Amino acid sequence: MTAVSGEQNRRWHWRSLRVRILLATLLWVALGIGGIWYSATRLFAKHVEASYHDELKVHIKELAGLVKVEPDGTLRMDRPLSDPRYLVPLSGFYWQVSLEGHETIRSASMTRGSLDESVAHDSTIHHHVEKGPSGPTITYGFIRDVPGAGEVHYVIATDERLLDETIASFTRELTVWLIALACALVATGFLVVTFGLRPLDRLASATARLRAGTARELEGDYPTEIAPLVADLNAFIDRSRETVARARVEAGNLAHALRTPLAVITDEAERLAQTERTSRSAQTLLEQSQIMVQQIEYQLARARSGASARSPGMASRIEEVLPPILSAMHRLHAGKTFAVHQPEGLDTAVPVDPVDLSELLAILLDNAGKWGRSEVSIGMEEAPEGLLVRIADDGPGLAAEQAAEAFRIGTRFDPGIPGSGLGLAIAKDIAVAYGMTIELCPRGDGRSGLEVRLTISRA
Ligand SMILES: Nc1ncnc2c1ncn2[C@@H]1O[C@H](COP(=O)(O)OP(=O)(O)OP(=O)(O)O)[C@@H](O)[C@H]1O
Numbered sequence: 234m235t236a237v238s239g240e241q242n243r244r245w246h247w248r249s250l251r252v253r254i255l256l257a258t259l260l261w262v263a264l265g266i267g268g269i270w271y272s273a274t275r276l277f278a279k280h281v282e283a284s285y286h287d288e289l290k291v292h293i294k295e296l297a298g299l300v301k302v303e304p305d306g307t308l309r310m311d312r313p314l315s316d317p318r319y320l321v322p323l324s325g326f327y328w329q330v331s332l333e334g335h336e337t338i339r340s341a342s343m344t345r346g347s348l349d350e351s352v353a354h355d356s357t358i359h360h361h362v363e364k365g366p367s368g369p370t371i372t373y374g375f376i377r378d379v380p381g382a383g384e385v386h387y388v389i390a391t392d393e394r395l396l397d398e399t400i401a402s403f404t405r406e407l408t409v410w411l412i413a414l415a416c417a418l419v420a421t422g423f424l425v426v427t428f429g430l431r432p433l434d435r436l437a438s439a440t441a442r443l444r445a446g447t448a449r450e451l452e453g454d455y456p457t458e459i460a461p462l463v464a465d466l467n468a469f470i471d472r473s474r475e476t477v478a479r480a481r482v483e484a485g486n487l488a489h490a491l492r493t494p495l496a497v498i499t500d501e502a503e504r505l506a507q508t509e510r511t512s513r514s515a516q517t518l519l520e521q522s523q524i525m526v527q528q529i530e531y532q533l534a535r536a537r538s539g540a541s542a543r544s545p546g547m548a549s550r551i552e553e554v555l556p557p558i559l560s561a562m563h564r565l566h567a568g569k570t571f572a573v574h575q576p577e578g579l580d581t582a583v584p585v586d587p588v589d590l591s592e593l594l595a596i597l598l599d600n601a602g603k604w605g606r607s608e609v610s611i612g613m614e615e616a617p618e619g620l621l622v623r624i625a626d627d628g629p630g631l632a633a634e635q636a637a638e639a640f641r642i643g644t645r646f647d648p649g650i651p652g653s654g655l656g657l658a659i660a661k662d663i664a665v666a667y668g669m670t671i672e673l674c675p676r677g678d679g680r681s682g683l684e685v686r687l688t689i690s691r692a
């Protein structure tokens with residue numbers, strides 16, 4: 234659960250590719266859609282205004298053609314304007330014709346109010362926004378001079394509200410469509426990011442499997458952009474595995490090369506120790522040879538374990554490495570029992586090289602066999618930090634200050650039992666290389682003896 238949410242967090246971290254691509258998509262969609270919205274509404278408003286103005290110009294010309302001035306100055310109209318909206322009361326379409334000193338005629342739609350005839354102040358068509366019978370109107374007017382009658386004022390008007398309503402309804406509809414388009418684009422971006430970056434998720438889990446030791450290389454098919462990287466990484470992993478193997482072989486060879494001359498020196502020193510004249514020098518030679526043997530054994534054990542060059546893709550199971558160690562322990566420590574307690578269903582797979590794990594467990598079991606009186610128990614359980622292995626014996630145990638010292642090279646507290654004092658130093662080296670913790674504590678059940686607690690991280 235925590236691992237899953239941790240992975241989710243990483244996926245949606247602000248530095249993740251996903252979040253960056255999505256933010257860029259959001260920004261791009263916002264700018265694009267915003268730009269389309271702004272320019273489309275502007276263009277539409279301009280277009281609607283222009284067509285309204287053209288229409289009114291046509292209407293005022295038609296009006297001028299239809300109104301007759303009688304010789305007595307009476308204004309007369311034989312038929313109405315062709316647009317029926319001038320007949321519907323307060324429709325928003327109005328006209329008015331006036332001649333000084335005579336009755337003004339108006340459209341049937343203008344059941345109240347009047348139009349400002351000052352708009353018509355010369356012979357060219359002018360337009361203004363004026364107060365009209367049903368709100369502000371776009372008013373057009375011009376004057377025609379009728380010989381013998383005077384100046385006739387022609388005024389025609391449309392409610393500005395009609396124009397505004399047309400533009401507003403277009404804007405509303407456009408906004409809804411553009412919001413839908415923006416949502417579709419963002420959803421597409423989300424899908425593209427989710428599917429497009431899947432190979433990287435697969436690569437992450439392949440790397441996790443490699444680190445956990447359940448795979449020996451990065452597995453899976455990858456797109457052409459990533460495949461060369463995966464192939465290179467796999468080649469690198471192979472090479473580092475080979476390097477470790479070669480280093481182990483060379484370390485073994487070095488051991489053989491040094492052991493024989495050292496054995497000859499030790500033999501010679503022992504022979505010289507017989508002679509009184511050389512016995513003191515021989516003693517020094519023997520002591521120094523002993524230190525050399527100790528150091529060589531320690532360094533070779535380290536090199537052999539390969540712990541210093543831990544390579545990916547390693548895994549072992551406790552129940553698989555334990556049996557050969559136990560049969561060796563039965564032979565080495567005859568008469569002592571080694572009881573394994575493994576809970577049902579416990580997964581003992583750990584990302585540790587089997588050779589290193591065997592060596593580590595052999596060192597701890599050998600100590601328990603050497604100092605335990607009759608019984609050694611090996612327990613395993615799941616702990617928050619990983620797999621916890623407890624090896625408990627019924628021997629004398631160690632005091633707290635001895636336990637702290639015991640990991641140093643050559644430290645021995647009990648010269649009565651043979652050993653070189655290297656076991657725990659090597660065990661500690663292996664443990665540190667794999668991020669394990671190893672503690673020497675008194676037994677938990679209050680009986681005398683030592684309990685070694687080895688916690689093996691699974692990551
Ligand atoms: N289970 C144990 N009970 C009591 N004392 C222990 C136990 N394990 C280790 N010690 C003490 O810690 C010392 C260091 O142990 P370590 O395994 O490093 O060396 P060793 O067993 O003496 O020699 P080597 O393992 O190199 O053959 C031992 O000499 C012993 O005094």
Ligand SMILES: [Mg+2]
Pocket residue numbers: 596599600652655656657
């Ligand atoms: Mg030992």
